[in-house]
Every structure is written in C-alpha cells, then in structure tokens.
Amino acid sequence: MRTEITLANPGSPMLPALLTLPAPAAALPPAIILFGRDERGQPHASRFAGDMAGEAEAAAGLMCLHHAIANTDALRDLAARLPAGRLFPSGRGFVPFVKAELYERLLAATVTADTPLPVRAVSKAADAPPPAGAGSGSKGSPDAPGGTPKAPGDWAGIKVGSTVLACQGPMEGWWEAVVVATKADDRFVLRWRDFPDEPEISRARADLGLMPPGSREGLG
Known part of the structure; x- marks a missing residue:
C-alpha cells in the first residue's frame, strides 16, 4: 500500500505533482x-x-x-x-x-517463582533419534553398551568417543559435544551431547575446547 500526496509543482503552477510515499511498516509482534x-x-x-x-x-x-x-x-x-x-x-x-x-x-x-524443571526437560528430548553410532558396540564409544565418554587431557588426545567443547556460533557460547567420527585434514564430526535434535557438526581439532581438568560433568 502506498500513500499519494498532491503538491503544487513549482516548475508549472498549473500542473500538480504527485509525491508517492511508502506506507508505514506494520509493527512486528513482540518477542x-x-x-x-x-x-x-x-x-x-x-x-x-x-x-x-x-x-x-x-x-x-x-x-x-x-x-x-x-x-x-x-x-x-x-x-x-x-x-x-x-x-x-x-x-x-x-x-x-x-x-x-x-x-x-x-x-x-x-514475577515468576524460581523452580527447577523436571528431569530431562531441557536436555535430551524423549522423542530424539538414537545418538550417532548407537548399537555399534564399538569399544570406547560413549554410545556402546557399557561405554563411557572420555575427556581428553590435551588436543592430541581428541578421538572418537571424546567429550569436548565446541562453539555453537557467535554469541551462543561453548557446549559439550561428543566426537562420533574423524575426517580428513584433522577435522571431526560431533554431536551435541545435550541437544540430540540438532544436526551433527564438523570442527577442526584447533577449534575445539577441552573440558576443565578433573571435570566429571556428563562423563558418567
């Protein structure tokens, strides 16, 4: 929708000029x-x-x-x-x-009471697909029966099954991720540990972070 305003044309007093202005944009609904x-x-x-x-x-x-x-x-x-x-x-x-x-x-x-959520309300979705590698039985895999995720002590120790930190994106912070495969050029395929609905990601070794020394968070 556009709004037309008729103004006198200074170049020709007998002919009006049309000035077309855009209509005001509709207000966006609140977040x-x-x-x-x-x-x-x-x-x-x-x-x-x-x-x-x-x-x-x-x-x-x-x-x-x-x-x-x-x-x-x-x-x-x-x-x-x-x-x-x-x-x-x-x-x-x-x-x-x-x-x-x-x-x-x-x-x-x-004006909301500060109460915790039920178990798993934010982390793993109940209807989430099985984690990558589930049921493979690979020794050392966090998804294999009896397997336990490992937090490597240094970047050289990162391998399949390692729990590391990866950056989600600008302004979104670092989150726990599990290495599920290796790629060429010293890169890894990872899944977000607590958000299995999210697609797997690929990161270079140098772009990963290590869990704090002595941390057992999420490591069983």
Missing part, C-alpha cells in the same frame, strides 16, 4: 521468551520472534518451560540480551544456558 531451570538447577532462557509465538509456546509446554511476551520496556530489554532460540521438527526447542544475573532479572520482570 516470546522461554525460560526455566534444568534438573541440575542451571538457568536457561532464549528469545523467539513474535511471529513464532504459537510454536514457541507449544515448545514451552513440551519442555515444561515458562514463557512470557516481551510487551514491556523491561522485558524488551531483557529479550534483546538473550540468545536466539531454535525450534526443532519434534516441536521442542533449543534454549541455551544464560547467566544467573540475567535469569534472576527475568524472573523478577515476569
């Missing part, structure tokens, strides 16, 4: 915020575009998360500080970790 604590008490939160409100709210129900509409100045400011979430075909979503201070501000702005 949707999903948030909650996992079974270990870690805070998670992310924002979703307002035009995904229905899908985001359905994901919140599946994952037992709280949801809020960013329709106040305080919530709009908080939404802008949150990482963007993702929705999976299963109907669940990717809701990353956030800092405790930001999460507490979110609780206060939404």
Whole structure:
C-alpha cells in the first residue's frame, strides 16, 4: 500500500505533482521468551520472534518451560540480551544456558517463582533419534553398551568417543559435544551431547575446547 500526496509543482503552477510515499511498516509482534531451570538447577532462557509465538509456546509446554511476551520496556530489554532460540521438527526447542544475573532479572520482570524443571526437560528430548553410532558396540564409544565418554587431557588426545567443547556460533557460547567420527585434514564430526535434535557438526581439532581438568560433568 502506498500513500499519494498532491503538491503544487513549482516548475508549472498549473500542473500538480504527485509525491508517492511508502506506507508505514506494520509493527512486528513482540518477542516470546522461554525460560526455566534444568534438573541440575542451571538457568536457561532464549528469545523467539513474535511471529513464532504459537510454536514457541507449544515448545514451552513440551519442555515444561515458562514463557512470557516481551510487551514491556523491561522485558524488551531483557529479550534483546538473550540468545536466539531454535525450534526443532519434534516441536521442542533449543534454549541455551544464560547467566544467573540475567535469569534472576527475568524472573523478577515476569514475577515468576524460581523452580527447577523436571528431569530431562531441557536436555535430551524423549522423542530424539538414537545418538550417532548407537548399537555399534564399538569399544570406547560413549554410545556402546557399557561405554563411557572420555575427556581428553590435551588436543592430541581428541578421538572418537571424546567429550569436548565446541562453539555453537557467535554469541551462543561453548557446549559439550561428543566426537562420533574423524575426517580428513584433522577435522571431526560431533554431536551435541545435550541437544540430540540438532544436526551433527564438523570442527577442526584447533577449534575445539577441552573440558576443565578433573571435570566429571556428563562423563558418567
């Protein structure tokens, strides 16, 4: 839709000139915020575009998360500080970790009680496909019967079955990932340990991080 305004044409007083202006853009619906604590008490939160409100709210129900509409100045400011979430075909979503201070501000702005989520509500989806390599029986594989993931002590020790840290993307932080295959040029295929709905990724050895020394997080 365009708006036409008739103005006098200074070059020819007898002929009007048409000035065409674009119509004002329709306001975007406010963002949707999903948030909650996992079974270990870690805070998670992310924002979703307002035009995904229905899908985001359905994901919140599946994952037992709280949801809020960013329709106040305080919530709009908080939404802008949150990482963007993702929705999976299963109907669940990717809701990353956030800092405790930001999460507490979110609780206060939404007047929400600080309660943990049921076990596995944020981490592994109940309807997720089997992890890569499941049932292969390969010795040392974290997915083999009796297998245990290993945290290598240095970059040279990274191999199939290792639990390492990989960067999800700009502003999205580092997350635990399990090496499921090796590739040429010193690269690895990995799956996200806690988000099996996400596609496998490929990273070079130099682009991976090591688990903190002595950490047993997620290693059985």
